[in-house]
Amino acid sequence: MPKDFRATTLERAIGRQLAAWRDERELSLSEAGQRVGFSSAKLSMMENAVQPSAPVDVMALGYVYKVPTPEWQAVVLRAQHAARVRTSTLNNALHLDPAADFANLVFEASRLRAFTTDLVPTVLQTPQYTNAVMHHDDPVRSARLATVREAWATRPNGKDPLVVEAVFSESVLRRVVGGPRAMKAQLLHLMEISEHPTVSVQVLPHSTGAYPAMGSPFTLLDFPHRQHNDVAYLETFIKAEYVEDPVLTEQCAQRFTSLQQLALDPGESLELIAEAAAEPWWTGMRRDSPTTGC
Template identity: 80%
Template structure:
C-alpha cells in the first residue's frame, strides 16, 4: 500500500462496486475471500478503499463472482486511471494552474460567453468592486482577476476586439458589493461598456423563475484557429478548472443560448441596470 494512502472519490466508488458484487451473490467476506484466494481482511480493505484495488485483483473478483466481462473491465479501467492520477500527484510532474493561465486564454480568444450567478463578470469589474468581492484576503486571486480584466480591456481597442456576451441574474445588480458608492460606480461602468458594439449584457429578471445552469457559473471561450476547440472555464475560491471535451463544451453553449433566450434583451437589461444604480 502507498505510504499515507488517501482514497480518491473514484477509488471509494470502486470499493462500493466490489462490495456490491459480493452482496449480490450473498457472500460473506470470509466466503468470498476463500473463493478468490484473498484474506477477508484484504477484501474488506479493498471494499472500504483503505488500500488501492489492483487491476489484477479486480479481474480475479470479476471472474470468481461471474460478473459480465464488460462490467469488470470498466472497473479495471477506473482503477488504472485512479492509479495514474495518484502517481502524477505524487511525482508532481504536471504543474499547470488554469486559474493562473485564464487571462492568457482571454487575450487569445475571439468570443467570451460568460454566465455569472453572484457577481458582475470579471472582465467588467472595477478594481474597487474586485477588491470588495474578494474581501482583500487573497491578493494572488485579486491579481489574477485584475489580469483577466486587463486582458479584455487591452483587446477592446483592437481592430478585431474580443466579443463578450454576458448573462447574469438580476440579483447581481441588487447585491451591494463594497457599499453603495462602489456598487453604483460598478453599475454605471456596466452601462458604459454595454454601449460598445462588441459587448452584449443581458439580465435574467427575478420573475423568470428557474433557468438553465442556475447556480452554476461558467465562461465559454472560442478562438480564431480551427485547431483550437472551445474551452469552458470553471472557478471556485479553491481553484480554476478547464473543461475541453467537445461534448461538454457544446452542452454549455446550448445552456448559454437558452439563457440568452430567457434573459431580457440588451435594451431592457440596460434599463434595469440604470434603475438599480438610481436606487443607490
C-alpha cells in the same frame, strides 16, 4: 501503494461494489481471499478503498465470484479510469493551475461568454468592485482576478478585439458590493461598456423564474485557431477547472444560448441597469449597511 493515497469517490464506489459481490455470495473476507489468492487484509483494504483496486484484481474477483462478464468488465473499466484520473490529476497539478493561467486564455481568446449568478462578470468589473469582492478572500486569487480584468482591458479597441457576451441575474444589480458609491460606479461602468460594439450585456429579470444552469456560473472561451478547441472555465473559492471535452463545452454553449434567449435583450438590459443606477437609495443607504456580497 503511495503513502499519501486518498481514495476518490469513484474508487470508493468500486470498493463498495467489490464488497457487495462478496456479500451476495455470503463469503467471509478470509474465504474470499483464499479463493482468489489475496490476503484478507488486502481484500478488506480494496473494499474499503484504503488502497486502489487494480483492474487485474477486480477482474480476478469477478471471475472467482462468477459475476456476469458484462458486470465485472464494467467495474474493470471504472478501475482503469480511476487510475488514469489519479495520474492525470497529479500531472495537471504539477504542470498547470487553471486559475493562474486563465488570464492568458482571455488574452488569446476571440470571444468570451460569461454567465454569473451573484456578481458582475470579472472582465466587466471595476477595480473597486473586484477589491470589495476579494476583501475577505485569498490575496493571491484577488491579484489573479485583477490580471484577468486587465487582460481584457487591452482588447476592446485593439486590432483583434475580444467579443464579450455576458448574462447575469438581476440580483447582481441589487447586491451592494463595496458600498453604495462603489456599486453605483460599477453600474455606470456597465452602462458605458455595454454600448461598446464588441460587448453584449443581458440581464435575467427576476420574473424569469427558473433558468438553465441555475446556480452554476461558467465562462466559455472561443479561439481564432481551428486547432484550439473551446474551453469552459469553472471556478469556486476551492479550485478552478478547465473543461475541454467538445461534448461538454457544446453543452455549455447550448445553455448560454438558452440564457440569452430568456434574458432581456441588450437594450432592455441597459434600461434596467440605468434604472438601478438611478435609484435614490444608493445615496440614502446607512453607513452600517452591508458593503459586500461575500
